[in-house]
Amino acid sequence: MSHVPKLRLNDGRSLPQLGLGVWQIPDAEAGCVVREAINAGYRSIDTAAIYANEHGTGEGIRSSGLAREELYVTTKLWNDSHGYDRTLQAFDRSLARLGLDYVDLYLMHWPVPALNLYVDSWKAMLRLRAEGRARSIGVSNFNPRHLQELIEVTGIVPAVNQIELHPRFQQKAVQAFNTRRGIVTESWSPLGQGTSLGNTVIQSIAAKHGRTPAQIILRWHLELGFMVIPKSRQAARLKENLAVFDFALSPGDLLAIGRLDTADGRIGGDPELEA
Numbered sequence: 001m002s003h004v005p006k007l008r009l010n011d012g013r014s015l016p017q018l019g020l021g022v023w024q025i026p027d028a029e030a031g032c033v034v035r036e037a038i039n040a041g042y043r044s045i046d047t048a049a050i051y052a053n054e055h056g057t058g059e060g061i062r063s064s065g066l067a068r069e070e071l072y073v074t075t076k077l078w079n080d081s082h083g084y085d086r087t088l089q090a091f092d093r094s095l096a097r098l099g100l101d102y103v104d105l106y107l108m109h110w111p112v113p114a115l116n117l118y119v120d121s122w123k124a125m126l127r128l129r130a131e132g133r134a135r136s137i138g139v140s141n142f143n144p145r146h147l148q149e150l151i152e153v154t155g156i157v158p159a160v161n162q163i164e165l166h167p168r169f170q171q172k173a174v175q176a177f178n179t180r181r182g183i184v185t186e187s188w189s190p191l192g193q194g195t196s197l198g199n200t201v202i203q204s205i206a207a208k209h210g211r212t213p214a215q216i217i218l219r220w221h222l223e224l225g226f227m228v229i230p231k232s233r234q235a236a237r238l239k240e241n242l243a244v245f246d247f248a249l250s251p252g253d254l255l256a257i258g259r260l261d262t263a264d265g266r267i268g269g270d271p272e273l274e275a
């Protein structure tokens with residue numbers, strides 16, 4: 001998929017700026033969806049232990065016939081496996097379910113501050129990176145204070161922070177922290193799970209460019225330098241979400257979407273509370 005640009009990570013590696021998210025795709029369907037996405041041109045897949053579809057995701061990757069090194073695979077450590085040893089064990093289980101001998105990116109799914117084990121988990125992830133079984137390591141749903149602590153204790157800055165980010169919930173303070181520390185911001189629920197598709201500002205920008213609202217929102221993420229992982233299991237939408245590299249938004253479009261941020265736009269969990 002040569003037309004998807006790559007973002008450079010702070011560890012010297014790079015990742016495709018757009019991939020497929022497979023949350024809520026049942027294990028039995030994941031193989032088909034992942035194969036279909038790869039055939040459509042996707043080269044990056046985002047799964048997680050908690051999605052319970054690593055097995056199907058691995059099957060889809062193998063049955064695509066594509067060489068392993070052509071694909072970028074991300075999975076995540078779940079909250080019940082924090083701590084040094086448990087992180088290593090959970091990673092082994094993820095690799096076994098995926099049927100792979102390495103992942104490109106391993107993310108800590110949530111900081112779970114109530115457990116206060118995220119530094120220990122991070123130290124285990126550093127070991128996985130040193131062993132080459134997780135080529136890059138990062139976090140998800142980390143607020144600046146959690147990131148700061150990892151960096152202060154270990155001296156190692158996560159490559160990626162995958163956070164909830166869509167027009168109604170833009171997390172500008174977290175974005176700014178990520179940028180300052182050289183961390184790539186990856187947007188989860190980039191379409192706001194569909195909540196911004198009917199917005200009149202998005203719709204009028206879409207009409208002006210002759211594009212769909214989903215394409216306008218994805219383009220906005222890409223132009224701000226974020227990595228995006230929209231989810232769909234429909235062939236037509238998989239193609240639509242990938243066809244976003246042949247047009248550009250104007251500075252006015254970007255400003256108008258920037259103004260759609262709201263204080264109560266969060267859809268998912270709060271990193272300070274999620275256990």
Ligand code: NAD
Nearest residue numbers: 021022023046140188189190191192193214230231232237
């Ligand atoms: P999303 O913003 O990608 O929206 C997905 C929904 O939008 C789908 O249900 C689909 O019906 C609809 N959709 C997709 N393409 C469309 C199109 N072209 N036109 C109209 N509707 C369309 O939401 P998501 O699935 O929550 O997030 C994407 C991925 O982010 C997940 O699959 C997962 O990989 C990741 N994620 C991570 C976390 C985390 O805590 N790290 C949390 C949630 C999601």
